Amino acid sequence: SSRYSDFSLDGVEARAFTSADESRLVPFKGSPEDAAIDRVGVMTLRDCMQTVLEDGPKRDRRLWLGDLRLQAKLNYLTYRNYDVVKRSMLLLAGTCGTNGLVSTAVYEIPKPETCHSKILDFTAHFPNVVLEYLEATGDRATCESLWPLVAEQTDFTLEGIKPDGLMRTDFSWWQFIDWQPAMTRQASEQGVIVNSLRATEELGRRLGHEQDVAFIPAVIDKMTTAAQERLWDDRRGVWVSEKGNVSWMSQAWMALSGIATREQARRSLQAVMADPNAIRPVTPYARHYFIEALFDCGLEEEAMRQVREYWGGMVKMGADTYWETWVPDDWQKSPYGNVLLNSFCHAFSSTPGYFLRKYAQK
Numbered sequence: 615s616s617r618y619s620d621f622s623l624d625g626v627e628a629r630a631f632t633s634a635d636e637s638r639l640v641p642f643k644g645s646p647e648d649a650a651i652d653r654v655g656v657m658t659l660r661d662c663m664q665t666v667l668e669d670g671p672k673r674d675r676r677l678w679l680g681d682l683r684l685q686a687k688l689n690y691l692t693y694r695n696y697d698v699v700k701r702s703m704l705l706l707a708g709t710c711g712t713n714g715l716v717s718t719a720v721y722e723i724p725k726p727e728t729c730h731s732k733i734l735d736f737t738a739h740f741p742n743v744v745l746e747y748l749e750a751t752g753d754r755a756t757c758e759s760l761w762p763l764v765a766e767q768t769d770f771t772l773e774g775i776k777p778d779g780l781m782r783t784d785f786s787w788w789q790f791i792d793w794q795p796a797m798t799r800q801a802s803e804q805g806v807i808v809n810s811l812r813a814t815e816e817l818g819r820r821l822g823h824e825q826d827v828a829f830i831p832a833v834i835d836k837m838t839t840a841a842q843e844r845l846w847d848d849r850r851g852v853w854v855s856e857k858g859n860v861s862w863m864s865q866a867w868m869a870l871s872g873i874a875t876r877e878q879a880r881r882s883l884q885a886v887m888a889d890p891n892a893i894r895p896v897t898p899y900a901r902h903y904f905i906e907a908l909f910d911c912g913l914e915e916e917a918m919r920q921v922r923e924y925w926g927g928m929v930k931m932g933a934d935t936y937w938e939t940w941v942p943d944d945w946q947k948s949p950y951g952n953v954l955l956n957s958f959c960h961a962f963s964s965t966p967g968y969f970l971r972k973y974a975q976k
Contacts, residue, residue, distance in 0.1 A: 634660040634693045642967065643975045651925050651966050658935040658964035659688050663695065666702045666722055670938070670957040676729060677702055678719045680736040680790065681961040683743045684902055688964055690750040691971045699747055700756055706740070707763050714766040716740050734787040734803060738771045738810035740764060745817040758821055765826050768814060771807050772833070779840030780804070783856045791863050792900035793939055793949040797893045798859040801845050805867025808837050812872065838873045851881040852889075861893035862886050862904050869907040879911040887916075896939050896947055898925065898963035905969060918974060925966040936963035 642652045662668045666677040667685040686699045709717045709728045717728040718736045741764050748757045774785040781804040789799040791806075811830050818827035845868075847854045853864045853874070865886045869879035883904075886892045895901050901924055908917035927942050938957035939947050946953040 630661075632660050632663050633665065633695060633698050634663045635695065638693055638695070640692055640694070640971075642971060644970060645974075647922070647926070648970050648974055650929055651922065652970050654929055654933055654936060655688065655925065655964045655967040656692055658959055658961070659685060659692065661935060661959050662961040662964070663689070663693070663698060665698070666705055666720075667698060668961060670960045672959060673938075673957045674721075676719045676721055677705060678736065678961070679706060679716070679739055679743070680718075680733065680899070682706075683739045683746070684899065684965050684968075685961050686743060686746060686750075688968045690746075691968060696747075696751045696753070699743075700751075700753070703743060703747065703756070703760060707760055710763060714763065715770050716763060716767055732787045733790050734771065734774060734785065735790055735806045737767060738806050740767050741810050741813040741817055745813045745820075748817065748820065754821070757817070761817070761821055761823060761826075764814060764817060765823070768811065768830075771810055774803065775807065775837065779836035779838075780844055781807070791867075792895045792897050794861070794863075794893060794896045794900070795949075797861045797863060798855045798857055799863075800859075801841070801853045801855040801864035802861070802867045804837060804841050804845070805864070805869075805871035805873055808834055808871035808873055809867065834872075841868065841873045846878070851878075851885045852892075853882055859893065860886065860889065860891070862895055863893075863900055866900075866904040866907040869911055870903060876911055879907065880913060883908060883911065883913060884916075894941075896941050896949075898936055898938075898940060898960075898965070902962075902965050902968075909969070909973065914973065917969070921966050921969045933958075935959035936966075938963060 642649050662670055667682050668675045669678045669681045682702050689695055689699060705720050705726055706717045709720050709726050716737055718731045718733045719729040721727045721729060744757050744760050744764055774782050776782050781800045783800055789803055791799050791802045811834055815827045815830040845853050852860050853868045854860055855864050865882040868874040869883060895904060905917045905920050928936055928940055938960040941947040948956050
């Protein structure tokens with residue numbers, strides 16, 4: 615404010631709301647260091663768990679599909695509030711466009727309304743969200759009601775694939791993956807879409823809709839062949855996106871999609887971590903999927919080290935909830951041009967406890 619005019623605030627009150635029931639929170643059984651990392655993640659989830667799973671109290675307080683998937687994964691191991699996940703899925707479904715495209719993000723207040731963003735990789739996560747909900751709850755009826763919309767999403771996610779099976783580089787949709795501006799996203803999106811197709815196929819099989827997904831294996835084969843022939847650099851042992859771009863996330867999504875063989879996945883993940891010029895993620899959201907890829911291909915020791923060093927670094931900096939972006943050697947990194955605009959309680963950053971509870975509990 616101007617130095618010529620002072621101001622003061624009085625009578626300030628704050629009320630905290632959450633749909634997280636502390637009495638249902640599953641206790642964490644691990645080391646004190648791991649427990650501290652887990653607790654900050656649980657608090658982050660709690661503060662974003664309202665009538666839907668929001669992205670963060672400082673952000674736009676929208677339900678984002680990409681955030682929802684990671685929040686749900688942690689919720690299933692902590693608060694076990696299945697109803698808020700169900701409500702979030704149904705809100706996304708109920709606000710889909712007239713063409714059947716599931717909402718990427720939704721405003722709930724003053725009335726449910728899509729925000730009209732079209733994020734390719736977020737839309738692609740919808741089958742995974744429904745499949746993981748089915749696995750966690752056994753609620754077949756809800757998943758059956760969502761099945762037609764799940765099946766329809768392949769029409770949209772495959773819009774970005776050329777006839778030769780490779781991801782287009784001129785696709786008009788927003789391709790997020792991470793807030794990393796230096797990263798090109800061709801290889802990452804190739805992996806995300808194949809990962810989504812596998813989830814769609816598995817969900818269809820479990821719900822008895824085998825005929826609806828009978829076309830998927832051929833599409834996966836074509837996309838896998840295209841990636842192996844055009845994106846794999848055997849000399850360096852990494853997946854290379856357009857413009858010679860080598861990033862951590864390309865390796866992660868090629869591993870998570872099954873496009874990479876197990877040998878390729880291990881080799882590429884180790885190679886990219888050892889390459890100082892490889893493009894690193896800047897968000898805990900992207901780091902989650904990189905760590906998930908490490909676990910999937912058997913690099914458990916490195917994966918757990920990443921969990922403890924990355925989220926543990928925020929805890930050492932004094933975080934009581936996890937931040938939207940975190941670059942250890944550049945803590946003021948911001949996608950908005952100013953760190954003050956960053957979210958410091960962000961839904962997609964909440965997940966170290968998912969790994970700690972799954973792999974490190976005593």
